Structure formats: C-alpha cells, structure tokens
Amino acid sequence: MSMLNLELPGLTLKNPIMPASGCFGFGKEYAEFYDLSKLGAIMIKATTLEPRYGNPTPRVTETPGGMLNAIGLQNPGLDAVLTEHLPWLEQFDVPIIANVAGSTVEEYVEVARKISAAPNVEALELNISCPNVRHGGIAFGTDPSIAAELTKSVKSVSEVPVYVKLSPNVTRIVDMAKAIEAAGADGLTMINTLIGMRFHMHNAQPILANRTGGLSGPAIKPVALRMIYEVSQSVNIPIIGMGGIETADDVIEFMYAGASAVAVGTANFIDPYVCPNLIEALPERLKKLGFSHISECRGLSWKNSK
C-alpha cells in the first residue's frame, strides 16, 4: 500500500512531490531523465494569452544559499500550450497544474477559461505575483481585495479547482490567504520568490538585466515554513508548499508546518533527478520517524501543541 498517495481538490496524487512552475518548463527536458508518470503532478510554466519573450539576459544570478531569477514570464502563449505542450504531456499518467498569468483580470480569465478545459489540466495555479498594468504595475498579490477579485473572476470560469499562489513579499500573509479563501479558491500554493538584488563589483550595476529578481532556493526555506505555519492554521483549504525544498526531511518539515503536498523548484537545476529521488526516499524516512502515511505529518507542528 502506498504511503504517499493523496487527494487534493481536483487532484489525485500518487505522491506529494511535484516540480514547481517555471522550474520544469513543460516537462520535455526532464522527460529525458526519467518517466514523468512518477511525479505526483506537474506545475507547468506560467502561461499568458499571447507569447512573451520575457526579460533581457542575464536572467539569473546567485546569492548565498539561493538564486535570483528574472525570466519574466517568457512563454509560448496560450495557443501553443494548448496545441503543443499539453497534448505532448498526455502521454504521461500525471495530472497537470496549469500556472496562469496575465497583466489584467481579463487576460487571466481568458487563459483560465481555455486552459482549464484541456483534458489533462486538473487544476489551475494563479500566479498573482504578476504586475497589474491597471494598478501601476503593483503586483495583484500584494493587495487582498485585488487578489480576491482576481480569484473570484477566474473561479467563475474555471472548469477545474483553482489554487492561488501567494507572494511572500507582503506584510500580512494571513490576510491575503483569508481573502483568497473567501473569494472561493480551492487551495493555496506558497511561496513564490522573495524580491532580491545583486550588484556587479566592477561596475556597480545590478547583475540582472531586469535589476530585481526573485529569490528562490534553500535561503528562503525558513520564510516559507513560517508563512505556511501561519496560513495553514488560518484557512481551511489545502496548501501546496514550496521554497528551497531539496531533501526528504525538507518535504516532511513543510508537511509539519501545514502543507498537504509540496513543489520543488530550484533543486531541479542542481539535480535533475531530485523529484524521483525524493519520491523514492520518502517512505523509508517516514517509517523511521514512525509514520505509516505521509498525510499524518500534515500540520503536526500545530495540531500537537493544541
């Protein structure tokens, strides 16, 4: 009997491990390394209505224990995702979570409506860290009422459950989560990247062409854990946790904090086999810790102390 299978809104997962959006493209590259059907799910790269080139290079740089990226929503656009990438992924027995992005509520709605109808898309993940062109470029994800409005609009057109991806760059993450839950979200994914910068020694300029970038990797793990701990106690929808996960112990730590499943981002770049390795390592580690199923770990940090 599997120790790892899980049910989440819209998702029947063989295991709680999925690659995080933007860190796995549309799966093709990693399919060279292993059978994608092993994965719990796949969060595909953010999709916008039209194709986008994204930011100029350099798009990545490093920081202690982390990396900064400013890819900038480069993607082939909704049509290509619907006609090429999603159909290609149908060969695998794995649910797809489609990461939806846009510059306006209308764009999100349009992408959500069409992509949620794809046969292998079992859930949407709303990337609300995108700049909102109607509100002076301030991210949708930094204001609870704007995020709630967006959630409601997308929810009203989506054919599959909607998960909203929280940005950690806010004062009160719990307020964001509650507003999004109230707006009808089926789940949360968290955290997206922290905003950071690095500068060149020789010319004092920002290393990234976009100047700022998103900090990911082990460096942000404690921030992700704290936010998941707070949010999971304040909402009744499940959380897919992410931020610096590299090891089976990291996975379990995120579950303790309150996540129901996890996503792995940056670690794929360091080890392309990280996801199947985690899936393989988890049962033994769980047994050693005295669990008979991964779901027993969920929220144990706060369930115990009550």
Next chain:
Amino acid sequence: MSMLNLELPGLTLKNPIMPASGCFGFGKEYAEFYDLSKLGAIMIKATTLEPRYGNPTPRVTETPGGMLNAIGLQNPGLDAVLTEHLPWLEQFDVPIIANVAGSTVEEYVEVARKISAAPNVEALELNISCPNVRHGGIAFGTDPSIAAELTKSVKSVSEVPVYVKLSPNVTRIVDMAKAIEAAGADGLTMINTLIGMRFHMHNAQPILANRTGGLSGPAIKPVALRMIYEVSQSVNIPIIGMGGIETADDVIEFMYAGASAVAVGTANFIDPYVCPNLIEALPERLKKLGFSHISECRGLSWKNSK
C-alpha cells in the same frame, strides 16, 4: 589620508563599519579580541525601560546560509545601561548608537529621552520591529502611520539624531521609509531580520521555544540589497545598511545599492575579528576598484544609470 572616514547625522565615523545591534552585546566580549576604538561606531543591544529576560531557550537555530534568533529583547534595562554599560564604553574612542525598544510609545519615549543624554551616545536607532501592545501585538514597523507617530514622539525628546530601523517584513518598504522620513527621522538603518521558522524532525515542533525567529546572515543579503536600492532612491536621509555582510565586497555592494555605512551582525559570531578585518581590507579593495574614497561607492548603481 583615510579612504574610509564619513560624516552622518550625529556621527563622525572613522570608517563605515559598525557591529549591528544585538550581535555585539554592549561591547565587553569583543573588547577581549580587539580595541573597540577601531570601529566606526557600535550599535548596542536593544534597551527597554525595565530589565527583560527575553524568550525561553532554544533561542537560535540554523537555516541554509542563515540563522534564526528569538532572543526577545533580553536586556538589563535602561538604568543598568546608563550606569554600567555606557560608562564602561567611554574608555573607547567610538560613537555609540543606542538601540531603543519598547512595548508602547511611552516606553520608547522614556528610554530615548534618557539614553540620548548619555555622553557617548551620538545617535539613537529605533527598533520598530517590536510588538505594539496597544495594537494587538502587531509590530510598530509594519504600519507607516504608527511608525511615523513613534518616530515623531521619539524625535521630540531625543538629544541626538534618530535613525529608524526598518523591518523587511512589509509589502511596501518605500512607503514605510517615506513616512518615517516625513516624521523627522535623521536616518534609516535596514534591514532587521525576516521572520522565519524551523521544525524538529523527531517531534514536528518548532525548534525555537518562541516558535518564530528572525532570519539573519548571508541568506537575507539579496533582500536587504533590494530594499536599500529602492529606499535610497526615494528618501533624502542616509541609510546604514545591514543583512548578511561578511566580506569587503559585501560592504561595497551595500554602498552601491545606496547605503552610506554598514552594520555587521551575524558575521561576528562566525569570526569575532570580522569588523576590524573588514576595516583593514577595504582600502586595498577600493583602490583596486578605482575608488579613492568609500563615499564614491554610495548609490553608484542608480546614479550611474540615470
């Protein structure tokens, strides 16, 4: 001629390097390692009106590239600081920046009034990350108007310039900085720690007795740099930068971002000699990069690009 001397409101600095508050006690321990007169300044441990024991232990734990602390404002109280610690520091030729903390505006004001009158205190640093008991424990530093009110009150009683220490745990750091500048602050120090958590594998409980702790060290450097970059372009008061500084290159990177001087926290724990080592290493590094004085580095990242 020195390449490192600087003038900031209230402060004549031999060099831009000072230990950060809470990472250097009141200087006694590090005086065993070197002459404290070498330092640009010393930011002493947060002082409250009454003595405080702080949080239960464990008070520290580690994260990739960083550490979490939940010391909890342990300090001997204003009277002991005024009668013991500050007089002891008078033997050194170094300006003291007194870190002021409290649970109410009144407590801050009382501490600020008395400590600012001490002969070797040349500036105050308002620690606004403390929980505000009148506002349900939400930190003073997460609301621009509360932070501004606090700044104004302290400013009205302080005999020395007032620097306000910004918390990074906010959605819009620039709004905070502008409100605090408008309230009369003479300078800013940034950043305080990010809030984070870690959990024990064997019992799922938070490792820190206080559950959450403040993330410091190299892991937060890119976040500090980004915030200093944004704030330094939006205000006209100087910034003392901090967050993961370990090397001379880190110091220069913070200057490029927009800091006028820097503070070193966690790195003291790893190398007690880090501050004098940085002071010694900086001139050569600056020369190699083509600078004749450290102040030339300040804000070069955005001055250049305009």
Next chain:
Amino acid sequence: MAIKELMRIVQHNEIAENIFRLTVQGKLTKQVHEPGRFLHVKVSEGTTPLLRRPISIYDVDHEKKELTMIYRVEGQGTKLLSTRRVNEKLDILGPLGKGFPVEKAVPGEEALLIGGGIGVPPLYNLAKQLVKKGVKVTVILGFQTESVSILKEEFEKFGDVYLATVDGTIGTKGFVTDVIQMMGIKPDITYACGPKPMLKALKEQLPNERLYISLEERMGCGVGACLACVCKVPNDLTGYKKVCSDGPVFQAEEVVL
C-alpha cells in the same frame, strides 16, 4: 585568552559508532589549562551550516601543542566535521567558557566524576588534573548502550570506573544515579557532565554546594555577546547566566535547570 586559529588536524578517527576522536595542533593549545572549557569549531568552509559548533576539550598535550576532542555525529555540522581529514586546517575559536574548578577539590578528598553519553569526554582532563593534585577519583559513566560506551579504559588509569547503560548491555542496567545509590558513594565533591535530565537528577540526589555541572545550550557567538545560550538563575526573574561564558560549568546552586 581566546584566540582564533587555523589548527592542523593531526589525527581523526572513529572510536565507536558515530563517535570520533579529533586531534588538532597549534598555538591555541598554550591557552588551555582548566579542564571543561570548549572550542568553537567552524565545520563548513562555506555558509551552511553558518555557525560554529561547541566541542569540549578532551585532553591537551602542551609539549606537542595538541588538543584532542571527542565528539558524536549528531546532525549536519558534526557530520561535515567527521569528513575533515588529517593535515587539513580547522578554524577554531577558543578556549571558551569557564571549566571545572580543580581548585575546589582538596588533596586527599574523594571526587566523583559523572559523565553521561557525549558528556563523558570533558571529564578526562579533569580526572587527570585531580589525580595529579592528589585527589582520589571515582568515575561513573552512563550510556544508552554498549556500542556507544566510550573511554572506560582511559578513565581506569585514574580510579574506579562504574558503567551504567540504559539497556544493561554493559555495566549496571539503569542510570548513573542508580549506581551512586547501589554503591553508596558519598563523594566530598562531584563534577558532572551529561544530558539535562541526568544533571537534574544529580542535583536532587547530591548536596548542591560542592556539585559542579556542565551545561549544554544552543549557541550563537560562544563568547557571551548574543544571549542565545542563557539559563535562569534562582529567585531572579530577569537574571540569567550565559552557558558559553559564565559556564558551561556552574556550581549546581547557581542555575535553574
């Protein structure tokens, strides 16, 4: 005075399951006299783990300028330490803290030394110094099980050695406190190092005035500046002692366990 030195590893080997003996050489050795002080060891060359690891001094050889530590692999830090090889340099800050007061024992008196688990090693140099001074030494060592029991032969040079293991695989089955009772040991002075429950039990069982205990606490700086490692003191709500600089060895009455 504490100094920071890149000390050369001259010996490094596993002496029991996951327990390593590490000898380093350098001029820091000159500063080491009192037993029970500790070294703050940088185990990584990078930033993870970030902080140093406190490890007690097991023994010192002033002639060879060598310091020996004995440590157990617990987590990431000590695991990394165990991979460091002979002739590599190790960044060490020390000696730190206040050790066992040898001067409190009078020649001819009977001293009892009690070690639990990885708390055993710092008692070694203490025993050596006490015996040299003419103090009679009895040693009780407590372990979980035989495979991790260490240093029995080493201590037998100095006096009677009793063993206790939780599972009874070697020595008395039970705790060190059981041995004290069973053997009816009535020491003039006691020095102990081990897990907090053991120290608590000893504090209840033995007269506190001449009981010296070595505490452990998670540390930041190791030098008394960051207040990470405090413990409470009796009858003072805001008072405290710092394990790293006021301790790790305290007179039992000084601290609340």
Next chain:
Amino acid sequence: MAIKELMRIVQHNEIAENIFRLTVQGKLTKQVHEPGRFLHVKVSEGTTPLLRRPISIYDVDHEKKELTMIYRVEGQGTKLLSTRRVNEKLDILGPLGKGFPVEKAVPGEEALLIGGGIGVPPLYNLAKQLVKKGVKVTVILGFQTESVSILKEEFEKFGDVYLATVDGTIGTKGFVTDVIQMMGIKPDITYACGPKPMLKALKEQLPNERLYISLEERMGCGVGACLACVCKVPNDLTGYKKVCSDGPVFQAEEVVL
C-alpha cells in the same frame, strides 16, 4: 544522453595564470562524441554557490574513460573548483548542449578555428576530429596577454596556429579579426568560440552561412527548462533559442548577438 555522475578526478593542475586543466574519469565519457558540448559541474558540496557551472569539454579519451576540461578561475565557483583534489569525486551532469557540426566540413576543405581567451579549449577536440576526417585546419587564438595564452603547442599538431594578443606580448598585436585580414585567410568553413564582441566582429567579417559560433550565457538548469540562457533569433520578437540546449553552438545566422 545526458547523465549525472560522481566522476573521479584523475588529474588537476594549473597550466597558466589562474587556468586549470582538470581530467575526470567515469562512464559519462561514453556519451561524449560531438566536440563543443559542455559539462555542468557542481563545484560546492554545500549550497553556496548553489548552481552548477558550465565548462566545455576540451578532450575525451574513450579508452581511459577520461574527460578533460580547461577552465579559468573567474569567481567563487571556479575558485572552489580549483581546490578540488585528485581522487575526489566531482558531481557532473552531461554531456549537455549541441556542439560543433563536424559533419558540415567536407574532407579536403579548409576549416578555420578561432578561439578567444577561455573560448579556446573546446576547439581542441574539434580540431582533432576535423583533421582525422581529412579537413585542413588553421587556428587563430586570441588572448589578452602572453601569461594567459594557452594551448598553442597543442593546436600545432593539427595545423597552422596564429596568435593575437591585445597587448602584443606574443603573436600579432590586436584581435583575431586582424589576423584574418592580415593573413588573407579565406576559409571554407569557420568555427569560433570566445567573448561576444569577438563573435560579433566575426559575424560581420565572415560569410555567415558556414560560420558556427559557440555562445556563453548565465545558466540555471543547463538542460533547457528554466529559460535563463536564451538569446534572440532574427525577425521574431517572441522567438528565442536556448544556449544550453539549442546551443551553445549555433550557425551564425540563427541567432542575434
């Protein structure tokens, strides 16, 4: 197919100022055929630096199962790499990317190989394969200054070698483009690897159709998934190529520099 392997270091030494030659052994070698592909090397054992470092394959020895790289110490990552010692294991992902198309050169044709700085090494195995195929090889190597000029003797085995240095300390004073002009070289096919300004100049000077250039870009994944390393393509605002998987070698016409 790319694999990930802990490869054993069999040789590692400094061959010029800050330039190292590193040979590793393992079964990954079997996958290496086309010249100009690269390895993605994990330089730290911890989390800093976090990402792998792309290093081109200099040469391959299928019999000994050995791969050689030549790299320059640039920053933190390559500095750390330079401290790794013989017999240690190195975590390597590869071979990655698309290399130089040997098949585009016809036996008897004249191929020009142009390397700039640390772009020189990947041309070595290319030259070897071209010569073996019966293609005539001419090599131009450009460097900043003599102390960092490398591999001249190695390339002389394959054909004429011209040197250019910016400061004139060895070879022609100036750039590789100056050498082409001075010598009136008219190659049938050209392969180049070096800094972007050099590649740009070549793209203007030489017929693009049979000019193959190897690009560098900061990488995340190295396998085509993260879109860190893209470059623009002509006449398509949202189109792009990925240096790590569509390249690093491109036909000059395919990409906008």
